[in-house]
Structure formats: C-alpha cells, structure tokens
Amino acid sequence: MKRKLIIPFIAVSALVLTLSVYFAMNITASKKKSGNAAIENQKEKLCCADLKIDHGKVGDNSIYQLDSKWRDESGKTISLAALKGKKQIMAMIFTSCTYACPLILNDMKKIESQTKSKDVNYLLVSIDPARDTPEVLKSFAERNNLDLNKWRLITGSQNGVSELAAVLGFRYKKEKDGSFSHSNIISVLNENGEIAFQHFGLNQSVQDVLNSLK
C-alpha cells in the first residue's frame, strides 16, 4: 500500500516543482521588467531635469546650476536660481544649534548693520531639513528679529543640502544626539551665484566680508 503511493506522490510533486519554478521565473522576469521601467523613468526624470536648467544664463561656476528645490520660511517652493540678481551673504546652519550658529548669525547681522547697499540679501540654509520646517524657520526669524525683506531662510532635501555643501566646501556630519558638527563659513555670492568670497571661522572681524562687497 505504501509503495503504491510513492510513485504518484513523486509524480505530483515533480509536476508541482516544475510549475512553481516556471511561476517563480515569471515573477522574476516581471520584476526585472518593472525594475527596468523604474530606471527608465529615472533616466527620463534626470535627462529632463537637466535640460530644464538654462546653463547659458549663469556662469560655469555658478551654484545656481544646482537644480534642487527648497522651501522658504513662508512655505514657498524656490530654486536657488531664484536668488539671482542680488548679492547673497549666506551661511548653512540648523536652528537648534546652540554654539556656533548664533555666533554666525551675529556676524551676519553685524555685516547687515554696516552695509548700506540695497542690493545685498541674506540667506540662511538649513542643514537639518527633518526638523527645520518652514514654520520653524519663520519662528527662528521672528525670534532673531530678521527683516524678511532682506533675509530668506530655506530648507530642502538631504540631497539638496549635500550638493550645496559640496560646492561651498562646507563640511558637516550628523551626530547621534541629533546635532551637527559643521564648518563655519559665511559665503558671499555675486549676482550670478558665483562664490565671490568666503569667511571662515567664528569671532573674527567681518571687515573682510564688508570689503568684498565694495
């Protein structure tokens, strides 16, 4: 009785095995197809995003060639190229920073108070997009009495932050406690978004920045 059973048993399981291999291969193939489709999509996205940037209008060294999207303190979506036309005094910060960023902000305000030109704007870029929402940036601006006619605070994506940091030579690293180690740089961008001057470090005279604006 038992022996009789074995043959159909093997036959059935062999059939099932064949079928399931076939089935599994189909799944794999369709997965590959959808994977390729995703890559195709990505290619399209990359190609066309690239095309959209009008490289002709800004110089070879302009940071406005970066096509990342940001939101300002009012929640409006902007690209960096939207800052074109005025000089920008800018720094990368995070609003919950307790030591260096208040000092950088202080230096920038010092520069503001000694600059009469109306063609200079001030830009703070958050390196902490997860916590620095437009609302947080807005209340940070209010707390620090920033004149939003001249100041702009923006927050974006990790990717956008890393690209901007990369072109500015700004180094940063997230620590386990959620704070960041980072370099302290105030950059001066000219009207076309090229780096005209960079001021490194804290608690130094800002005269060099003021000179660079002349």
Add this chain to the structure above:
Amino acid sequence: MRRISILILVVVVNLPIIGHGKLSDSHEDMALIKGGKYKPLYGANNNSDEVSVSPFYIDRFPVTNKLFLQFVKENPNWRRSNVKKLFADENYLKNWKSDLELGQNVLPDAPVTNVSWFVAKAYCEYYGKRLPTVAEWELVAQASAKQADGSKDPNYIRQILEWYSKPTQKIIPAVGQNEKNIWGVYDMHGLVWEWTSDFFSAMVTGESRGDSGLERNLFCGSGSVGASDFKNYPAFMRFAFRSSLKANYTTNNLGFRCAKDFYQRSNEK
C-alpha cells in the same frame, strides 16, 4: 491524510523557490552586505560611537572606463567638453583620448578615474543606485578574504599599507584581479581610492583654509577630536584623503562604485 501530506510536501518543496522569487532582483553585479556596526575613526561621542549600517548592495567592482563611456554616450552633459566647472574641474577624464574615445593608455576594464563627486553621484543615480556612505564603504573595506572585520588583523592592515605606499601605476590595471573579500567584493584596496556620498563629513580641514589642525572656532559640535582606533593607520589615511577632497575635484587615482538600499525607502528627493 494523504492529501494533507501531499499539501505539506508541495509547500515544503516550494519554500526555497518562493523565497528565491522574492529576493532575485537583478543584482548580479552587486554584493549584498548584511550590514553591521562600523566604528568611525573620529567624530562620535565617547564609547557609544558605533554606527549601525543597514543591509545594502554594493557594486562588486569599481565602475570601469567601459561602463562610464556608455554613461557619457547617453548623457552628453557629462562629456568632457560639455561639463561645467562647478561639477568637475579641468582634469575631468583627462586620461581619455577624447569625449568618447578611451585611447591607448586607458584599459576599458580598468576603473574610471579623474571623475568628480558630482559625476559619480549622477552616474549612480542614472542607474537607480547611489554612492555608498563612508560608513558603508568602510564596513565593506574592513572585510578581508576570510573575515568580515579584518581591522584587527595585522596582516590585513599591512597588506593595505603596502598598497598605500606604492605610487599609482601609470596604466591602471583592470578590475577583479586581486582576491575578493568575504562579501565577494573586489578591489576595495589596491587599485584606486573611491568617492563616498558623504565624504564631506570628514572634519579635518585642508591646508587651503590655513588651518590644518582642528579648531574649535571652525567646527561646531563635540565630535571633532579624538580618534577611536590609533592602530588602523590606513583608516587615518583615507580619512585625511577624504577631508582634502572637494566635490568638483578629479584626480588620476580616484574612482567610485555604487551602492543601493536593500530595503526600499521612500525617495528623499
């Protein structure tokens, strides 16, 4: 009873196939790294300084000239004559004969070098991948042929140091000629240096800033000082090398390979 036993058999026979079906994405050219703990050289707080690395895929080989040529064929923006200074300096693909020709001294199967961080990043993204992080790269790099963590093995460290002390060869050899590590990954050491996505997290500054040391006023945060492993000399050298890099910088011994998340994540961009 018979039916039940057949049913059980069917399920059991199918288990590996079902499992295989789920995992068999097209990653033949990538190795799956289980993840683990990586102890950074600098910058973490006290003893709790290990970084957990989630499972990920990494290319088995550095990206070769042949593959990179295909990329620039499909992406005219990244050809040598079209690239913008912001994204790659004047030495970009300098050793190639022209925009779309490698020339005699460049092996198709050698790692592509003279590439910037921006173009390495764009390459990986074009193929649905990304650059590995420092932690991921170091985790793979610390694996010897026999151990996942060879960083305590003096022989392994010596082997790496021997390579570091050799000058770069004029014609860079093809990939995959050295022994693979325990993950099946080739050439983490011995051919070229490689870009990482967050190279800018290395905090020692370059001499261009006039501050080769670590200065409180240049860096915020508690993490900048205090190395964790003084014996791992190669790790110091990589750290110093990364800290000297700029994103548009290209040189003849710096290439890259790509990585990919194991777990699908929502796109941050």
